[in-house]
Amino acid sequence: MRTKQLMPLTVFAFAYFLGACSGVKFSQHYDCEQDGSCIVTGGVAQYSAQEVTVGGGKVDILIVDDNSASMSYEQERMAARFGQFIKNLDNKYMDYRIAFTTTDISSSQNAARSINQNGALQDGNLIALSNGKKYLSSTDGDLAQKTQIFNDVIKRPETLACENFIRNWISSNKSINNSTYSTEYYNNCPSGDERGIYAANLVLQNNPDSFLRDDADFQVIFLSDEDERSQLYSSQSAYALTEMDLGKNFAQNIRAKFPSKNFGVHSIIVADSYCLPLQSQQLLNVVSGSYGYEYDNARKEAQSIINLERSSKGLSSVNMVLGDICSNDYSGQLQNIFDEVSGPIVDNIALKCANPQNLNVTVATNDSSVSYEVVGNVIQFNKKLPVGTKVSVSTYTCDE
Template sequence: MNSLTRMAALSFLIGLYVGCSPVKFSLDDSKCKDSGCVVENGKYSFNYSATAGYGKVDILIVNDNSASMSFEQARLAPRFANFIGDLDSRNINYRIGMVSTDVAGANKGALLSFGGSPYLTPQNADRLSLFNQTIQRPETLACEKFIANWIRNNGGNTSSINSSAYSAAYAQNCPSGDERGVYAANLVVNNNPSSFIRSDAHLAIIFLGDEDERSGLYCEQRNSNGACVKMSSQFAFDQMDQPGFLISNVKDKLGADKFNSLSVHAIVVKDQACLNQQNSQALDNYAPTTGLVSGSYGANFLAFTNQGWGMAADICSSDYTSQLGQIRTQITDRIKDIVLNCSNPTDLIVTVSGSPVSHHIDGKTLKFNQYLAPGTSVTLSYKCDSLN
């Protein structure tokens, strides 16, 4: 065999060996020290268990700030301490924002301030006191005092409020009496003030109120089942007042993932007994004002809970601890993301107790297509070309 033939044969054999041998990449093995991976066939390989159900949630509280709500606001304030404490104990990365039902003013749809911050997070050391201060609306209390003092100054004559002078003074001293909670929530979805709603967080909305949307005045006539069969011309709903529009608006504005994890809850007047209680309250402890500001059955807000979007609670409850606990459980049960060690991993296998779990990938985030209870152990196996 001549030298050229020998050289060609040698080159062929070398090429054959290289082509059939495992490809070696210069992956940094030291990166596996902290992340727990191993390097196999030129990829970072992971096999571990993670706990599902602890992630991000943005909680929007829609607070009825009209006259007659100060009593309920004061009772709810300390009960939310347990609600927030439960989120803290589960290491939930939360934001709590609040908006009023008054959408008539210049700041309609703006988040209420928590001592200068647009929302609360676990990093707010004084978050409980800030929440208590913010849920108890000063404009609500001032309005109630204004109404009571007006009647006091008119010798206890409640008919004195049927004057143009009273109407003008009311407009100066009170929030709008036209409560539009669903409308306010839609404004937040549309405008996302202070970037409150995060793209990768579950969204929960909680309505608080002793009156229905538009104080229930939107309906002139209901059937025996309580359904509105004749809408008022003066207080007719805009599409922004409609529960169905809020649900579709979340999907259109915020995306399918947000829609799939959305929950909507209502702490409102649920029955006739609660309505009777609301209609017997006195403003500023002044007896002549008893029943002057009435409540209404929260039908529009309960439409969300009746369709399975969340929990309904009674605003007349003597102790909100259990009801808020149920709402908190529903909120945390819907948090279902796990952050992986790389974007778009290959050979991904996800199981719970040995059974596959339906999921999809968004960058580095593993999103489950079903709700997993907090604390669920998920087994993960996948490979990464690089760690990022």
């Protein structure tokens, strides 16, 4: 095994002055002096040395969590395996955000009320996490803390409350075919008209809480045991699909809003004839499952868009995940999704100013061909450094 060498790469950038300027010139370094990031002496700012670990890029992950009745079992299984998913992201040094929304869309028949937190759990709003934030990020504590935050949000209390209401109602030998049941269901349950694609479109459209970053990849995971609008669109005009409900449109909308962003859509759904009857039996046959056609359409269209673009660049195709919601163990499916999650690798490091003086950059690498140059206020490397590579940036100074 070759011993890793520290390869010093030093550049000296010389400042120059542009000819006689009149009027008052305010120092750009006042702010850095106030926040403690530099020391200013005689109009020259000195910035402290830093060590940077090359990360695996940025990725924003949206999980659309069906919070209707019959989903608590699936939410539990997702929670049981997601810790490894987070661990894998951390090991890859990913700068990630993971946000959650529900399949609940408001309407005149589905108003804001207590069970949906007065609208907070509707219309593509991001679910508040136990730490008060609206998305889980790579900096939110250690693995155990982040896993706990995920578990707390994926397992929906309104889902369990609804299921308990239905079980208690049935065990009391009450009829579910009358207006009393309908009224109590409305008060105790979130919407049974699941519209996860509509909700995802609203997240894309509104970018709540500035979740989506322009420079990050975007990955979407749908978790549902029913199709968009419970597939009632096939038999009841009141449940006709709108443009916002169509899976194909969702994938196209992502590309329209972010023309150059890498993205993926993955669906953990009812996908075959074996799974369908199992889902229908979960809640005393009161709530039935359905094939997730529209969720799979979103996956297929996203895969088609990305692979067509990759083919034009001579790159190999990717496979977006069609998962099985009836699986007893989601670990394999989550691993497959993880394999497709890769943010753009950054091959540069930002500096506090252009033309820094006395700058020394050291890269911990065995690759003697690695070099860099300072371009404006950026250290630009000649190649992408492997994830996990440590780069030491010395103290440097900047004139006004």
